[in-house]
Amino acid sequence: MVATAWVEVxxxxxxxxxxxxxxxxxxxxxxxxxxxxxxxxxxxxxxxPPERGSVTVKxxxxxxxxxxxDRITARAPSVSxxxxxxxxxxxxxxxxRDSVSGASPxxxxxxxxxxxxxRMSEERTAVDGSVTYYRPRSAYSFSLSNSxxxxxxxxxxxxxxxxxxxxxxTTVNVGAGWSSDKIGKTGDPDLHETKHTYEMLVGVTxxxxxxxxxxxxxGFSRGAGYFTDPYKYDLRPEDREQWTALLRWNHHFESxxxxxxxxxxxxxxxxxxxxxxxxxxxxxxxxxxxxLTPLVRYYxxxxxxxxxxxxxxxxxxxxxxxxxxxxxxxxxxxGAVTLGLRADYQIDKDWSTDIRGDWYKQRSAWxxxxxxxxxxxxxxxxxxxxxxxxxx
Amino acid sequence: xxxxxxxxxxxxxxxxALLACxxxxxxxxxxxxxxxxxxxxxxxxxxxxxxxxxxxSRYTQHILDSKEGSRGGYGVGGGGxxxx
Numbered sequence: 001m002v003a004t005a006w007v008e009v010x011x012x013x014x015x016x017x018x019x020x021x022x023x024x025x026x027x028x029x030x031x032x033x034x035x036x037x038x039x040x041x042x043x044x045x046x047x048x049p050p051e052r053g054s055v056t057v058k059x060x061x062x063x064x065x066x067x068x069x070d071r072i073t074a075r076a077p078s079v080s081x082x083x084x085x086x087x088x089x090x091x092x093x094x095x096x097r098d099s100v101s102g103a104s105p106x107x108x109x110x111x112x113x114x115x116x117x118x119r120m121s122e123e124r125t126a127v128d129g130s131v132t133y134y135r136p137r138s139a140y141s142f143s144l145s146n147s148x149x150x151x152x153x154x155x156x157x158x159x160x161x162x163x164x165x166x167x168x169x170t171t172v173n174v175g176a177g178w179s180s181d182k183i184g185k186t187g188d189p190d191l192h193e194t195k196h197t198y199e200m201l202v203g204v205t206x207x208x209x210x211x212x213x214x215x216x217x218x219g220f221s222r223g224a225g226y227f228t229d230p231y232k233y234d235l236r237p238e239d240r241e242q243w244t245a246l247l248r249w250n251h252h253f254e255s256x257x258x259x260x261x262x263x264x265x266x267x268x269x270x271x272x273x274x275x276x277x278x279x280x281x282x283x284x285x286x287x288x289x290x291x292l293t294p295l296v297r298y299y300x301x302x303x304x305x306x307x308x309x310x311x312x313x314x315x316x317x318x319x320x321x322x323x324x325x326x327x328x329x330x331x332x333x334x335g336a337v338t339l340g341l342r343a344d345y346q347i348d349k350d351w352s353t354d355i356r357g358d359w360y361k362q363r364s365a366w367x368x369x370x371x372x373x374x375x376x377x378x379x380x381x382x383x384x385x386x387x388x389x390x391x392x
Numbered sequence: 393x394x395x396x397x398x399x400x401x402x403x404x405x406x407x408x409a410l411l412a413c414x415x416x417x418x419x420x421x422x423x424x425x426x427x428x429x430x431x432x433x434x435x436x437x438x439x440x441x442x443x444x445x446x447x448x449s450r451y452t453q454h455i456l457d458s459k460e461g462s463r464g465g466y467g468v469g470g471g472g473x474x475x476x
Contacts, residue, residue, distance in 0.1 A: 060451045064459075076452070106435065126473070154473060157469060169426040174468065179470075185455035208423060211434050213440055215442050218408060219464050219468075241397040243403070244462075245406070246465040247411050250439075250440045252435075252440060259437065267463075268403045269400060270397035270399075275461065277462075291439075301460065301462060331461050354448075362459070370428040381459065
């Protein structure tokens with residue numbers, strides 16, 4: 001499938017008078033601008049639907065721990081499908097079922113904080129679907145998603161529109177989304193809370209050179225309702241406004257056939273959490289069928305304004321008289337590093353498979369750029385993903 | 393749409409302005425040579441797509457969103473979960 005697309009592209013490159021072929025090649029930038037996860041066909045024809053449909057089965061195994069304790073284990077099989085419909089439409093759908101069990105990681109000694117279910121076992125099912133309509137220099141999509149678990153239900157919708165210039169070197173992308181969540185608590189039948197969120201994304205993707213693609217997105221999200229974690233000892237604001245600025249740069253090295261993919265995201269919100277995430281991946285073909293992609297990511301965040309550090313010299317919670325507070329280590333100041341490796345293997349023209357392993361570690365001391373929360377227990381997570389894809 | 397967090401907006405705009413300056417500088421150099429239609433073959437390689445493998449992104453973003461204090465920036469329309 002990939003080899004066929006290459007032949008078409010090579011023909012287009014030498015046939016300047018064939019407008020349809022040129023349109024297909026120019027659509028590469030429109031394709032790269034796709035900002036809606038789940039809508040990224042592997043063949044570069046964005047002003048028309050993907051050439052071939054596909055079914056993909058994937059499996060995720062995840063485990064995290066802190067010194068001396070195993071924490072969460074999660075297993076998540078998923079199935080996804082995408083298919084062209086005629087020459088102007090495509091649809092996609094996916095479903096995933098998470099099985100999560102264990103105890104949430106703690107930065108504080110367990111006797112210091114009263115809490116609800118510290119050991120838990122949860123199943124979550126999520127479904128999402130989308131439909132896209134293609135025109136010569138634009139594409140429009142609509143998506144719906146649902147996530148259901150025993151104590152949390154979320155329904156969301158999104159719309160997205162992409163417009164490219166005549167030469168297809170510049171594409172502007174605009175998206176909006178809405179989400180409505182219902183929150184409960186195991187063991188407390190009186191807890192019925194809701195949260196509503198709306199979000200927007202504006203971005204531009206530019207072909208800088210024949211081997212460079214650059215994308216810049218600004219995102220905004222506003223949520224109102226219940227943000228508190230009912231299983232942790234905390235009480236959070238009823239409002240959260242989040243902003244992101246994302247820059248992504250893909251560079252292809254012609255002589256080696258490899259690609260360097262880098263991204264930087266700045267995040268800031270009304271809880272005073274600010275973060276920087278910097279990531280680089282190197283896609284290296286090893287043979288016609290096999291490629292390897294090592295990955296490294298560095299992340300640093302500041303603490304939420306209402307996060308409480310433990311009492312000095314201890315890992316025990318401070319006494320507080322605040323109305324809004326949290327001991328959740330995810331809202332503390334820390335740095336984190338991810339090291340990953342992915343292998344992609346094209347079995348034949350219809351079948352391909354991929355496998356990826358990640359190692360992730362969070363430490364307060366790894367934070368850069370500001371005040372560091374006292375060095376609480378570090379947190380380590382490992383995961384692997386396995387995928388099999390069949391194009392049809 | 394009303395913006396409550398003006399500090400957030402000014403921080404994002406400051407970082408965006410910094411990035412825009414860097415891009416403008418690079419645009420004045422050989423880093424900016426938009427390809428002609430017949431030169432775009434390399435841009436259509438699967439490794440050059442911005443979002444990559446959607447199934448992988450779904451898993452990875454879900455894990456990071458549930459272990460870190462920030463999320464988003466890549467797309468719209470996904471819902472939430474009670475993830476710990």
